[in-house]
Amino acid sequence: MTSDPFIRIVGAEFVRADPAALESYGVDALGQGHPPDLVVIPGTAPEVAAVARLCNERRVPLVVRGGGTGYTGGAVPTRGGVVLSMERFTRIVEIDQTNLLAVVEPNVITADLQRAVERVGLFYPPDPASLETSALGGNVAECAGGPRAFKYGTTRRYVLALEAVLPTGEIVQTGSKAVKNVVGYDLTQLLVGSEGTLAIITRITLRLIPKPPARATLLAVFADVQAAVDAVTALIARRVVPAAVELIDAESLRVVRDRMGEELAPPTAGAMLLVESDGIRAAVDEEIEQVAQACRGVGVMRVTLAADEAERDRLWNARRLISLALRATGLLKINHDVVVPRGRIPELFGVIDELREEYRLTIAAFGHAGDGNIHVNLMVNPSDPDERARARQAERVLFERVVALEGSISGEHGIGFAKAPYVGIELSPDAIALMKRVKAAFDPNGILNPGKIFP
Numbered sequence: 001m002t003s004d005p006f007i008r009i010v011g012a013e014f015v016r017a018d019p020a021a022l023e024s025y026g027v028d029a030l031g032q033g034h035p036p037d038l039v040v041i042p043g044t045a046p047e048v049a050a051v052a053r054l055c056n057e058r059r060v061p062l063v064v065r066g067g068g069t070g071y072t073g074g075a076v077p078t079r080g081g082v083v084l085s086m087e088r089f090t091r092i093v094e095i096d097q098t099n100l101l102a103v104v105e106p107n108v109i110t111a112d113l114q115r116a117v118e119r120v121g122l123f124y125p126p127d128p129a130s131l132e133t134s135a136l137g138g139n140v141a142e143c144a145g146g147p148r149a150f151k152y153g154t155t156r157r158y159v160l161a162l163e164a165v166l167p168t169g170e171i172v173q174t175g176s177k178a179v180k181n182v183v184g185y186d187l188t189q190l191l192v193g194s195e196g197t198l199a200i201i202t203r204i205t206l207r208l209i210p211k212p213p214a215r216a217t218l219l220a221v222f223a224d225v226q227a228a229v230d231a232v233t234a235l236i237a238r239r240v241v242p243a244a245v246e247l248i249d250a251e252s253l254r255v256v257r258d259r260m261g262e263e264l265a266p267p268t269a270g271a272m273l274l275v276e277s278d279g280i281r282a283a284v285d286e287e288i289e290q291v292a293q294a295c296r297g298v299g300v301m302r303v304t305l306a307a308d309e310a311e312r313d314r315l316w317n318a319r320r321l322i323s324l325a326l327r328a329t330g331l332l333k334i335n336h337d338v339v340v341p342r343g344r345i346p347e348l349f350g351v352i353d354e355l356r357e358e359y360r361l362t363i364a365a366f367g368h369a370g371d372g373n374i375h376v377n378l379m380v381n382p383s384d385p386d387e388r389a390r391a392r393q394a395e396r397v398l399f400e401r402v403v404a405l406e407g408s409i410s411g412e413h414g415i416g417f418a419k420a421p422y423v424g425i426e427l428s429p430d431a432i433a434l435m436k437r438v439k440a441a442f443d444p445n446g447i448l449n450p451g452k453i454f455p
């Protein structure tokens with residue numbers, strides 16, 4: 001593929017075909033993918049539109065890349081083509097304190113927006129553990145979640161309007177700055193979670209809320225996972241909705257201890273919960289006491305409160321390190337962010353135990369227990385073909401069982417190419433056919449992110 005027509009659109013400085021670039025833009029956070037033929041780095045929406053038109057005319061695969069932190073191969077090609085990196089779209093255009101919203105370009109880093117709005121007493125809740133490296137466009141395209149989704153919902157709840165470039169080159173505006181809008185189909189929410197397969201997002205209008213004035217963080221240590229799960233059930237029964245309820249199992253605690261030197265719980269612990277409550281002071285105090293009582297009621301080993309902000313930050317940083325710690329083991333980390341209705345979390349952990357035993361696998365499970373969204377990591381020796389084969393069988397069984405529990409095979413990481421073969425476990429042929437017709441309406445020549453989502 002010749003780079004000349006792309007250079008005419010964005011300039012020579014922003015078209016890369018050197019081996020180092022092709023290699024680094026060809027992998028996602030798990031190192032999976034295929035190198036592109038070219039990396040193109042536009043600076044404006046009209047440039048994005050011109051690149052899309054060119055690719056569409058020439059039937060060249062076009063893959064949008066944000067922060068590159070995705071886990072399912074969404075931002076990487078499956079067979080060459082152009083990677084369109086949004087890395088020059090990094091401006092916070094506006095923080096509107098009257099209307100409680102922010103207008104941003106898609107490659108603003110999630111935590112940068114959070115810090116900027118918190119400086120003026122506002123709050124952007126979605127908090128994927130990758131928040132220091134993931135970008136808001138990627139968060140919108142994947143509908144990212146995080147611990148705070150328990151109380152505040154996922155990215156979807158905060159997206160009011162988008163500017164997006166269609167694969168055929170038109171620039172469209174969806175939604176508006178108003179909090180209510182029922183004119184026509186809701187294209188904004190259709191694009192949320194569309195994994196870069198329908199359009200290229202070039203501007204995002206996000207809803208903000210007032211920053212909660214107080215918070216408290218509780219750490220509860222249990223002898224086994226079952227007790228921790230019972231505590232989650234008990235606190236939900238008390239009708240309390242903390243901002244976050246995170247569960248970390250013994251294997252994850254061990255790896256964080258061994259790899260990162262972070263001692264979250266004593267080695268005898270079978271699981272821990274990290275719970276955060278936020279709001280006005282009196283309500284926070286009442287809520288966190290309810291949580292502590294729920295934990296005590298199921299036989300907790302130890303309940304402590306973070307003494308200050310520094311300790312709170314240490315706990316959350318350790319929580320965010322789990323994924324990296326698991327990867328640092330050198331084992332293949334087959335990570336599935338399955339989700340079940342909250343009431344069925346105990347059954348999900350039962351399934352995980354069965355898989356451990358039946359397929360003789362090490363499995364580390366942790367995540368957003370409040371949402372029923374548990375990251376199930378099959379930790380596999382990459383040079384053991386038998387173990388890899390057992391892991392592949394186990395993941396299919398996991399997906400089938402999760403769907404049987406009325407859950408979903410992905411709560412936040414999306415499908416990409418990694419989970420595409422399993423979509424038929426959850427979606428009916430008619431639903432898949434309808435989604436393909438939607439895809440064709442946006443992208444008649446199938447150039448945008450081919451090989452993703454559909455089996």
Ligand SMILES: Cc1cc2nc3c(=O)[nH]c(=O)nc-3n(C[C@H](O)[C@H](O)[C@H](O)COP(=O)(O)OP(=O)(O)OC[C@H]3O[C@@H](n4cnc5c(N)ncnc54)[C@H](O)[C@@H]3O)c2cc1C
Pocket residue numbers: 028029063064065066067068069070071073074075076086106127128129130133134135136137138139140141142143144145146147195196197199200201202323324412413449
């Ligand atoms: C350590 C770690 C922890 C993580 N924790 C979480 C977590 O707690 N919760 C969670 O939800 N995820 C988590 N993730 C996964 C990942 O960070 C999220 O999916 C994130 O939303 C991806 O954002 P990104 O900018 O890196 O997107 P990328 O990886 O670059 O892209 C992801 C998808 O979005 C599309 N895309 C990107 N930008 C655009 C755009 N402007 N227009 C259209 N499509 C676009 C891409 O084509 C691709 O399909 C984690 C990842 C890591 C490495």
